[in-house]
Amino acid sequence: MTSTAPRQTEQTEESTATASAALHTGTSDIRALLTRNLRQSGIYVAFVAIVALFALLTGGVSLSPVNITNIVLQYSYILVLAIGMVIVIIAGHIDLSVGSVVALTGAISAVLVIQQGLPWWAGALAALGVGLVVGAWHGFWVAYVGIPAFIVTLAGMLLFRGLTLRVLDNISLSPFPAEYQQVASGFLNGLIGGQGYDAFTLLIGAIAVAGYAVSGFRTRLARITYQQPVESFPLFVARVALVGAVVMYFAWQLAHARGLPVVLIILAVLVMAYGVVTRRTVFGRQVYAIGGNLSAAMLSGVKVRSVNFWIFVNMGFLSAVAGIIYSSRSNGAQPAAGNMFELDAIAAAFIGGAAVTGGVGTVVGAMVGGLIMAVMSNGMQLMGVDQSIQSVVKGFVLLLAVAFDIYNKRRAGAAR
Structure with missing residues (x-):
């Protein structure tokens, strides 16, 4: 009896220690899982908080169907620029000329369509061709001559702004034909009916949610296959349900306004296409490699010049x-079209999680960053905030985003 009791006590202590160690390990794993992509996950929380804040401050006006539609229409071109800008930043570059290129391509299209009377699609194709030529011009100087992108695109900002003035002869041209206006102001509605709402918009929203769920589930299975940590299944389901609820609410609001904007379809196609390019193609992996460690990329056989060239061609497009x-x-x-657009695109990329030093960033993150800027601008406009105060707020948010990136890097370095 006396000899058995100590043994039982020792076994109990060992079991308690083992359970405590397991609990500590599990807690550490959960903490590591939650903080591994703090910047990327935190931006979504910040976006929801900002939307809720302005909904409260504007008495719900910011979430009205008409206003949500206006946000999509008014800031779609900044989101398009943010897609290209985040790729440029991931590779460790910057592009200061995009606003001037926006002005130049619009001017080329206007001269051909309005002055010369060509079909609207001819003006659009000419604008795309000019964008590709501009991108090749920048890519040549950056990739093959070796001039830093900051200097090349700064020169491009001045050069193409001057060309815009020459093309337009310092005057504005308008109006475009109705077909051309449909690119940014057209809507798809009434295709499959709906009583007081557009059922087609809701269908597209449901398809988007289903695609997100399937993609997330496949990514989860792939991580499990390679023995990478993943969130618990209930947490995964909760995340998909939350995203689905937000998307369907957005679709519901659009369906009760004017339907599905054509420009939103264009933007969705671009986001999906470039999401695949950056995550699942050799080119995308090479872009991350160049931005993450240029020397290692060169030693690994990455054709750095060619990749850099096509990065800027894509930005021009x-x-x-x-x-x-x-x-x-x-x-x-x-x-004066496109003035300061480059700063909005850069801000969207950095707020969305891109790193100042390159090698980090996502297309989806840049979209969320752009939407944060759009919601803030729209909300402050609804509140009647002075333009000068709006600029102060935007600058402060950008500064915080970059400071947070630097803080994360220092903390990661200290942990090693």
């Missing part, structure tokens, strides 16, 4: 797309 959307939205071309 997306700038032309944004130029077409902006000129369609404004129903004309102006010499």
Whole structure:
């Protein structure tokens, strides 16, 4: 009896220690899982908080169907620019010329369609061609001559703004034909009916939610296959349900306004296409490799010059797309079009999680960053906030986003 009791006590203590260690390990794993992508996950929380804040401050006006539609129409071209800008930033570069390229491509389209009387699609194709040429111009100087992108695109900002003034002869051109205006102001509605709402918009929203769920589930299975940590299944389901609820609410509001904006379809196609390019193609992986460690990328056989060249060609193409959307939205071309657009696109990329030093960032993150800027701008406009205060708030948010990136890097370095 006396010899058995101590043994039982020792076993009990060992079991308690084992359970405590397991609990500590489990807690550490959960903490690591929750903090591994703090910047990327935190941006979604911040977005929801900002939307809720302005909904409260504006008495719900910011979430009205008409206002949500206006946000999509007014900021779509900035989101298009943010897609290209985040790729440029991931590779460790910057592009200061996109606003001037937006103005130039819109001017080219206006001259051909309004002055020369060509079909609207001819003006759009010419604008895209000019955007590609501009991107190749930047890519040549950056990739093959070796001039830093900051200097090349700063020169491009001045050069293409001057060309815009020459093309337009310092005057504005308007209006575009109705077909051209449909690019940024058109809607798809009434295709499958609906009583007081557009059922087609709700169908597209449901398809988007289903696609998100399937993609997330496949990513989860892949992580499990490679023995990578994943969130618990109930947490995964909760995340998909939350995203689905937000998307369907957004679709419901659009369905009760004017239906599905054409420009939203264009933006969705671009987001999906570039999401695949950055995550699932050799080119995308090479972009991340160049931004993450240039020397290692070169030693691994990455054709750095070629990749950098096509990065800027792509940026020129997306700038032309944004130029077409902006000129369609404004129903004309102006010499001052696109002013400060580059700063909005850069801010969207950094707020969405891109790192200052390159190698980090996602297309979806840039979209969320752009939407944060859009919601803040729209909300402050609804509240009647002075333009100067709006600029102060935007600058402060951008500064906080970059400071948070630097803080995370220092903390990660200290942990090693």
